[in-house]
Amino acid sequence: MQHRWGMTIDLDRCTGCEACVVACHAENNLPVSNPAQAAEGRTAHWIRIDRYYEGEFPDIKVKYMPVLCQQCDEAPCEPVCPVYATYHNPEGLNVQVYNRCVGTFYCANNCPYTVRYFNWFAPEWPEPLHLQHNPDVAVRMAGVMEKCTFCIQRIQRGKEDAAQEGRPLADGDIQPACVQSCPAEAMVFGDLNDPASKVSRLAQSGRATRLLEELGTKPKVIYLQKVK
């Protein structure tokens, strides 16, 4: 059976600790920006924590929302790329082919979630972080667009391991770096085509919502939150 990868994020559990952001940086060879670049809006985080405030001070409540590529089934970023650098793979992921990207920026403009990041310069790491690159992930060159891949290298590794051990892929075998590192266990990753998987069951929950659902992008990231 074809896999269809998806994720649930429980917003009622998220504490906004940003462990997922750090884990993603380490796993996916994301460049580290200095304060000046951050002030210029030149940071790259494939997953970011958006903060929203409810109420007026002092009676105020902060809400955190981890936002990553929503891996839309009807992704607005895909048709606009003139060189097929962004396309839909057979498992439903929006894949970015760095070598094919020429940097028109059009995909980023058409992404309603603003989760696409551009390599403004050749990437740099302060020592000794340059020694800890993940060998399974390409280092991207200046001038190309990039974004969350759902840790496609881990998906690949999980499938290979299962095949080698001669067993079917079990639910929970594959965990993207953000899911693995979430101390509140707010994030769950799995196969939406497997009705028994944890992510499928959570996706059926009454708390399930999708970000900007009204646009018809059919995201595969599902947010769980109590709707008042």
Add this chain to the structure above:
Amino acid sequence: MAAAPELLPYEQIRKDLFRPLSGVSRNYLLATLCAFVVGAAGLVAWGYQLGSGMGVTGLRRPVYWGFYIVDFVFWIGISHAGTLISAILRLTDAAWRKPVTRAAEAITVFALMIGGMFPIIHLGRAWLFFWLLPYPNSRLLWPNFRSPLLWDLTAIVTYLTGSVIYLYLPLIPDMAQLAEHNTPWRRRFYRTLSLGWTGSDREWHALERAMKLMSCIILAVAVSVHTVVAWDFAMAIAPMWHSTIFGPYFVAGAIFSGIAALLVVMAALRKILHLEDYLTRHHFNNLAKLLLLMSLLWFYFTIAENLTVWYGNEPKEMAVFGARTRAHYAPYFWIMVVLNFVIPFVLLGIRRLRTIRTATIAASCVLAGMWLERFVIVVPTLANPRLPAASGFYAPTWVEIAITAATFAAMAMLYMVFSKLFPIIAVWEFKPHPQEED
């Protein structure tokens, strides 16, 4: 007011219009040098950008399109000067068009050459721009024909090809005349380019038919080109871009800025080349009325676009609308309204005020205003994406400003070179009965 140029003796017309082609004045050299320096500075800036990365521009998430795309739309808009005006006037057989058409057609070709550079300058990896072209390649891939950028590329290349032909065809009889008495290298140059034109009846008829046909084709292409440019924005689902009115709105804006560019260029040519007898108050008056009409049309479209958004009060669109009209980008918006509507409306709408000078002033205002219009369309939308937590700001860096300035210098330089090689007014059009002479 001078007499109509049609009434001047043909020999004098020939002399007057061929005169600017010979001799190079000190001022001409100085102007060329200035344009060259500014242009070279732009090239240096682009080289720096290619070497370091797009980070040297002011672009930043979420504003991924900035000055370059504004310049792109602006120059493609300017290119509508030539074709539309000259094609419409040719098809309607307006007699007053004669001294105007070539100046307009040349603007088209140069503005397209410049505008067409911007999508390449804007690429993250500009050296790979040819990946957008459909050709058999080692990647075994077609480009993606669903992408509006591909439509754009197709439209602009078609338009450039058509415009070059449209400029070239009516140049042929003039070049044949120039090949008769001239310096050796010029004689060879014009003879080669005039393709052995002898001025026979058959050739005149063929030229006439070709021009009629090209006028029709180029009109359709011109309208489609700016519609497709508009669709680069309108096809995206970003707030205040995703609008059905964008196609016609952009076409109207393009013709508007095109006429303005033509008026400014005509005023400059009139002064510098002493063409007071040819570009008369009559021509400026007619074009000024056309500019006024387009100003009203532009204002109508602007109201239609913004009023519906404001009345609808949809939060995502209102964030952009607010940024445009009340917050960060409000100065640009309101200056745009003044430059594009208030000033032309007063200066050109009141007949007493409508002179060559005021028409030129109004046209210059419109040029600046239409550049701002593109900025107001491109940037506030991107700065206010659907998720408010991701919003940002944009300001250009010196690199973008230098490259923008260089394109204006390039336009001036191309035009100056052109006016030294070819008569800027079609001489043969004044010939009393072209079919009967040789």
